[in-house]
Structures are given as structure tokens and as C-alpha cells.
Amino acid sequence: MRVLLSTIGTRGEVQPLVALAVRLRELGEDVRLCAPPDFREWAEGLGISFAPLGPGLRSTAKPDSAMTKAMASPEGRRRMAEAMVVDQFETLPEAAEGCDAVVAGMALNIATHSVAEWKGIPYFFTAYCPITLPSLHHRPPVFTGWAPENPDAAIPSLWAEDARRWNEHWGGVLNAQRKPLGLPPVDDVRGHIFTERPWLAADPVLAPWRGPSALDVHQTGAWILPDHSPLPPELEAFLDAGEPPVYFGFGSIRAPEEIAKAMIEAARAHGRRAIVSRGWAELALIDDEPDCIAVGDVNQQALFPRVAAAVHHGGAGTTTAATRAGVPQVLVPRMFDQPYFAERVRDLGVGTAITGEPDAESLTLALAEVLRPEVAERARRVGGEVRTDGVEVAAELLLAAV
Template sequence: MRVLLSTYGSRGDVEPLLALTAQLRARGADVRVCAPPDFSALLADAGVILVPVGPSARSLMKQVAAPSSLPERAAQVIAAQFEAITPAAADCDVLVATGMLPAAAGALSVAEKVGIPSVYVSFQKLVLPSPDHPPMAYPGRPFPPGVRDNRELWELDALSVNALFGEALNGCRVRNGLAPVGQVRDYVIGARPWLAADPVLDPWSAGSDVAVVQTGAWFQRDDRRLPADLEAFLADGAPPVYVGFGSMPMQGTENLAKVVVEAVRAQGRRAIASRGWADLALDTDDCFVLGEANHQALFPRVAAVVHHGGAGTTSTATRSGTPQVVVPQLADQPYWARRVADLGIGVAHDGPALTFESLSAALRTALAPEIRVRAAAVAATTGTDGAAVAAELLVAMVNRDGAHVPG
């Protein structure tokens, strides 16, 4: 069985595919991954064949503050999907598409073109229509302030998706011999999308009209040891606070490094700062600056995890039983911040910009003993091996030769 996994986005859109790759390989499958070139080293370290697709995701992320350019950026990404995935998918048996919705639309169209079954996967439920939750608003296209009914909001969401991505997608489809689609979002989601999220963190309601299959979050066990100098730092005092914002540039916070170290120090703690795409770097004796490390091994050993609210980081921190401070920047991150607060396992920071006062207040709450007790209790309820579930579903899909159903 030959499987093509396609994504475009941040590291949180790529790393879960490594877990699925491991499960598929254990079942004898040949797997290749289409992803942004930013993650070539990550995939090479895992021994995964990378088909680079599109421009640098990091460079596109820096343009996030310009909503007016979203259709142009999406058109670039969609065209790149057709160019890179068409030859990569030619000898494959099935395609899995995730990441940015326009990228997934392009990938699924290629699967349709080459005649192989496909499935769309989301790592959070906010792009899957349901009367039980509202959709995310796209940058520059807020919903009317008076609309509260979720069904009406989802209808407006479909119009936004068509307006932003329809012309670019259908232009590529027509040039490749495919008929245009009327509803881009419904085409991407299809008849039976998958939700690769932990049901404790992100429960799906059966009340939706969409037949969602919730596999659980995709995690690969990480057995890498922590670097020796990090081990020494951890052993040289009380558990520190981890601060890292992954693929987020953290625009809008002045003197980010200074704010972080002073707010953590005000709680009587040391800090571990992950550089990430925010280039967070601190030169102090009570702060360890981190590049790449095993979060599964690190998070259980820190006092709190301060992060941007990506799906993967939120899930890993939740599974570790460590209190969290979520500083959401965009997209689904405010949702994860709310889930952390609602579950009582941490704090949702108010807005994307940090100040000494705001981070200090959030840390005081997150470091309270009762939050740690609650975080440990919630962690004990998580842990379904979603990647194994997904791998079995893919094997069954290929065996029955199912297909992606356009909306």
C-alpha cells in the first residue's frame, strides 16, 4: 500500500503525520509526505521521504498581519499543490489531506484527478460544521456582530471560503481537466472527514449533520533523551517555567525576551525559553535557551508551560499533566486557550500581546497547587492512540477502494 500524506502549515500541521507514518509503516505501507520545505530536516531525521511543496511556510506566516493578501497567498499554495502532488500521487493508493484549507482543497483535487481515494483530516473541530459550535472567522472577514445562531454563521463561513479560495481553486481545477466546485468548504470536508483530536480536549458532538470520525490525537512516542546541559539545568533547582511559541512570530509584544524572563523571575522561578520562529533568546543565568527538544520528556518536569496554543503543543502539555498559560495568536489558538481554561488546567491569556503584568498574573494563577492537581487528573483521562486508529481506517479504505465524496 502506498500512502501520500499532504499538508501545508506550521510544525503542528506536520508533526502528527510522523506519528501516522510510523503506524502505517508498521503495517507494511510505503509512505511519502508532501509538506513545506521548512520541515525537511524534521522529516529527514525521522527517515521520511519529503516531497517539498510551495513556498516557505515561515515566510507566509510573517504575512499573516495582511489579511488582504490572503487570496493571493492561497492561490500560490493551491497552485503549488497541483504542481508538487500530481507526480507524487501518481502511483499512490490513497491520499490524506490536512493543513490550511486551500492547500487541502488542492491536494484533494489532485487525488480526484489521478483517481485515488482520499480523506480530509482536521486537528481541531472548528472547521467542521456543527450547530454546537461556531466557525472561526477569517482575517479581514469578521462575522456580522448581531449574528449568534451557529447554523447561520456556518452559512456565512461557506460564503467566506468561496470568496477567498474559490477562484484560485476552480481555476487550477479547470486547467487540470476537473469540473469547478460550487462549495469549496464542503468539497474539502467531504462526506466523512476525520477529527484527529483528543476527545477530552476537543469533543465532537453527535448532533452535527457531518459524519465526523474522531480518531483521537496523533502522537508518536518520543524516546529521545534531553540534552545533557538541559538535564543539568533542570537538576540545579526547582522546576522552571517553559516558554515557547512554536511557529508564531509573536508580533505586537515589545521586548518579548525581557517580558518573559522578568515575569517568570517574579514568580521565583527560572525559565526555559524555546527560540522558535519568534527567535526568543535570553542571556541570563536563570534562563536556559532551547532549540530542539523532546517535549514529551520535558513538559512533565517543568512547573508550567507557556505557549501559543497550537493543537499539538496544547495536547502534549495536557497529556503531561502540567499547568498551562496559553497566549493565542491566531486561527484555532483562542479556541485551545478557552479549552485549557474551561478544563481548569491553566490560563487563557487575554489577547496575543504579552506584558510583564499580564504574564505575571497568568503565571500566578497557573502555578497555584490546585491547577496542578486538576491538570494531573485531566491528563489521566487522555491518551487514545489516534494514529493507530487512523492507520487501520486507511487500510480499510484502500481495501474497499472508497473515494473522497465532493460536496
């Protein structure tokens, strides 16, 4: 069997599908990954067939990039959205050639279900956070330029408005691309993408699914990619040279200005050393003092159990990794699902969050809250409850369905 795994987004959207690809290959299945070109080298290094989809996204972490500037205006977002869907319809049919099923991760895979429908093969949608999917238990996530007209409206009204926005934003370009393929028009874009039986690749302790909902959601657990790569020698030496440091990182997203200075000052205020992850924003150290080190992409599964706390943006992947490692967390949420994970970390008692723009003072106060022994103990207990078999569950579901 050959499976196409398709996503649009940064590492947080790509890594779960890479985890599924690795597991399917272990089971003897053929896999092809369709994702932004930023991830070609990584995927092919794991032996996964790769087809690039859309433009590179690394520049979006910089405020002066052309893509970031285009996203600043409604007209710029509209043009980019239309170009993205057209590119998907041009790329995905060839990528899906010879495939027996398609798995889409991330809601902006606007064309994927249509291509599967045209090919006559099964399609499965996967969300990475519960708030992506409609439920009477939570409000819809807010996209850039997509705030509700009345944020205090009842939850059913907010989801109805969300459905209308999906149709207004994507319906025209989606149906224009479906017509040449002989496919009928779609009148419910969100329902078309999500289907009636979506999967939820999120840990049930950290991010439980809660109805009621019109959807039959199957929560598999988070899709975790096992990482056995060693930490860089210089990082190993830094960890061995003193007490556990504080980790700071914002992954693939744009980081606030002057954040590196604020992070290092906050760690020093508590007499702690600091590890600064450069990320796509290319954060750098502020001086040459030996109490700090900057790192690139490293094995979080090996690193997080050895730090005193993890300060990060609150993406699904990083939050799951830190929770699983049993490390206290400070979240600095910026967009989409990150405020949800900030709330969950607080509710579970394993950390706290900063609202608004972080500075040295707010980071120092947040670290004071999470560096307490009782928070560390609570984080260790919750970490032991995180499931690690989500990708195996998903692979079995896929094989049984196809």
C-alpha cells in the same frame, strides 16, 4: 500500499501527519509526505519520503518578512492564495504518482481532493481541532481578514456565511485548475475539501467533537508522534540544578514584541527559573543570569513533566502535549484554533489564558493562578485521561478503507 500525506502549515500541521507516516511505515506501508520545505530534513531523518510543497514558512515568524508583509493587505492575501493553489496543482500530481490513497491535513489543502479525484484514488480529510468542522455547537474559526460581518449572528448563519466566503475566496482559482484536468466545477469548496466523513485528530477529553452536524465525523484521538530523543545535556543539567522551572514557547508562530523580557520577569516574580524556547521567532534571553536557559526544538514529551507550568501559544500539538504531561498551562492565543484551546484549558481547570497582548504583569498574574497546588493536581488527573492511540486508530481506519 503507498499513501500520500499532504499538508500546508507550520509544525503543528505537519507533525500529526509525520506521526501517521511513522505508524504506517511500522505496518509495512509505503508513505510519502508533501509539506513545506522547512520540514524536509526532519521527515527524511525519520526515513519518510518527502516532496516539498509551497514556499518555506519559517520567515513568517518575523514581522518584517516579505511573506508577512504580503499577508497584511487583502490584495496581498489574494495573490498569495492564488499562487498557493496553482503551486499545489503543479506539485501534488507528481507526488501522488503510484499512490493508493491521499490523506490531507489542514483546510488549506485546496487542490488535494481534486488531485485524488483525477487520479481515481480515495481521499481523506483530517481536522486537528473541532471548530474547523461545521457544527451547531460552535462558531466557525476566524482567519486573517475573514471576520464575519455580524459576529453575534446565529450559528447557522455564521456557518452559511463561512461557506460563501470559501466559495468566493477559493472557488475561482480551484475550478480554473480543475478544468484542464477534465474535472467538473465545484460549487461547495468547503464541503469538497472536508467531505461528508472527515476525521478529527484531536483528543476527546481536551477537544471533544460535539454535534449536531451534517457531517459524519470520526474522532480518532490526537495523532501523537512518540519521541524518545534525549534532552540536551545542558538542559538536563539546568533541570537538575533546582526546582521545576516555567517553560515559555511560541512554537512556529510570530511572538509578541518584548515577550522574552516579560516572560523572564514573570517567572522571577514567583522565584521561578525559566526555560525559553527560541522557536521560529528566535526568542533570546535578556541577560546572563543562571536562572534562565534558551533552547531550540526539544522533546516536549520528556521536558513537560519536569516543569512547573507551560506558557505557550495554544496550538493543538503543544496544548495536547502539555495536557498529556499533566502540567498546568498559561495560553497566549493568537489565531485560528488557539482561542478554542484556551477556553478548553480553562474549562478543564488545568490552566488559564491571557487575552490581548501579554506583558510582565499579566503573565505574573496568570502564573500566580496556575502555580497553585490544586491546579497542578487537577492537571495531573486530566493528563491521565488523554488517549495515546489516536494514530493507531487512524492507521487502522485507512487500511480498512483502502
